[in-house]
Amino acid sequence: MKLFEYEAKEILSKYGIPTPTGGLITSPKQARETAERIKSPVVVKAQVLVAGRGKAGGILFASSPAEAELSSSKLLSSKIKGIKVQSVLVEEQLSISKELYFSITVDRSNRSYVAIASSEGGVEIEEIAAATPEKIIKVLVDPLYGFRSYHARQIAKKLGYVGSQMRELAAIFLKLYRVAMDCDAELCEMNPIVETSEGKFVAADARLIIDDNALYRQSNFHGRLTKIDGDKLTSQELEAQKSGLAYVKLDGNIGVIGNGAGLVMATLDAIKLYGGNPANFLDVGGGASSDKMAAALNLVLSDHRVDVVFINILGGITRCDEVAKGILEAKNRIGFVKPLVIRLVGTNEREGRRILTEAGIPILDSMEEAAEKAVGIAKVGG
Numbered sequence: 001m002k003l004f005e006y007e008a009k010e011i012l013s014k015y016g017i018p019t020p021t022g023g024l025i026t027s028p029k030q031a032r033e034t035a036e037r038i039k040s041p042v043v044v045k046a047q048v049l050v051a052g053r054g055k056a057g058g059i060l061f062a063s064s065p066a067e068a069e070l071s072s073s074k075l076l077s078s079k080i081k082g083i084k085v086q087s088v089l090v091e092e093q094l095s096i097s098k099e100l101y102f103s104i105t106v107d108r109s110n111r112s113y114v115a116i117a118s119s120e121g122g123v124e125i126e127e128i129a130a131a132t133p134e135k136i137i138k139v140l141v142d143p144l145y146g147f148r149s150y151h152a153r154q155i156a157k158k159l160g161y162v163g164s165q166m167r168e169l170a171a172i173f174l175k176l177y178r179v180a181m182d183c184d185a186e187l188c189e190m191n192p193i194v195e196t197s198e199g200k201f202v203a204a205d206a207r208l209i210i211d212d213n214a215l216y217r218q219s220n221f222h223g224r225l226t227k228i229d230g231d232k233l234t235s236q237e238l239e240a241q242k243s244g245l246a247y248v249k250l251d252g253n254i255g256v257i258g259n260g261a262g263l264v265m266a267t268l269d270a271i272k273l274y275g276g277n278p279a280n281f282l283d284v285g286g287g288a289s290s291d292k293m294a295a296a297l298n299l300v301l302s303d304h305r306v307d308v309v310f311i312n313i314l315g316g317i318t319r320c321d322e323v324a325k326g327i328l329e330a331k332n333r334i335g336f337v338k339p340l341v342i343r344l345v346g347t348n349e350r351e352g353r354r355i356l357t358e359a360g361i362p363i364l365d366s367m368e369e370a371a372e373k374a375v376g377i378a379k380v381g382g
Helices: 005-014 028-038 065-076 125-131 149-158 163-182 212-217 224-229 235-243 261-273 290-301 320-334 349-358 367-379
Strands: 022-025 042-046 059-062 088-092 096-107 112-118 136-141 185-196 201-203 206-210 246-249 254-258 280-283 308-315 340-346
Touching: 005 163, 005 206, 022 028, 028 042, 028 065, 028 088, 042 065, 059 065, 065 088, 096 125, 096 163, 112 125, 112 149, 112 163, 125 136, 136 149, 149 163, 163 185, 163 201, 206 212, 235 246, 235 290, 254 261, 254 290, 254 367, 261 280, 261 308, 261 367, 280 290, 290 308, 290 320, 308 320, 308 367, 320 340, 320 349, 340 349, 340 367
Parallel strands: 254 280, 254 308, 308 340
Antiparallel strands: 022 088, 042 059, 042 088, 096 112, 096 185, 112 136, 185 201, 185 206, 246 280
């Protein structure tokens, strides 16, 4: 989950990381009022969840409140890389002596976090690495010991700082690491963190991406995805978020439900192999209860394009009898008439088969056989 710049900066400020004075606005009038309050030249920054907004014209500078009003009006009526600008951040212009880069992110190859710094901030880290790789500083973070003060001081020294400036910068690095850990971040970045003409350090820009798999620990962000992405998601995708289901709408007419992303992907491939088109990707996850299974089936059947539903369950943690109960619960609740093709194998398979067979719902053993049958039904419109 990506956070807007203003959201990231609010979090950084709570941890004591200096950020520019400013405010979020949604109208040109508010931009003028904010610039008047700041009493200095300002920068007007479009709040969109895309990278490279500066190059796309999403950052403008204003030397007066009137100019801030004009700039915000221009941005609020524009799109940045296809995304409509709904709010802008108006901040004081900083007197910049030097721009630096610092981030905490995940190094998947080493299975650890890594601290990355550079004396060349203000541009994308990939550009820095390609043009001046010798200016990239990397410190792997040991999962047991974490990122310590001596790591932060070493990085600050390598960036060319000593004395009080080195200690001040190192303290900011440590605080950003704490933000990353507390927020379950995949990326926590200050680009740039600037040294002002007074010798102080300020996070002029910030990015924070939270691991979706850890959102259950991040109560502050519950419901945010629905609020932010509501205008970009289908009704089924919004409902899936509320139900804790992994769902992506596709363009076919064969509904798909499986347990485990890999199995669902294999199911989509099998459908395509036999000449069919899946209507969705839906993963109920491991250990899905009967309630969750019923919710998944209800969700898929709410798509009017679906002519047949292919349920592919390989029970491990997920119990086949719970899946069967969920199917019957959904059938009784919504009384669907569209055909089901079910492959059910694994834990409590015998009981699951018995439940469905007694209800007149047949079960298949092979994923390939089930996929071929689902495609055949879909080709005649269910």
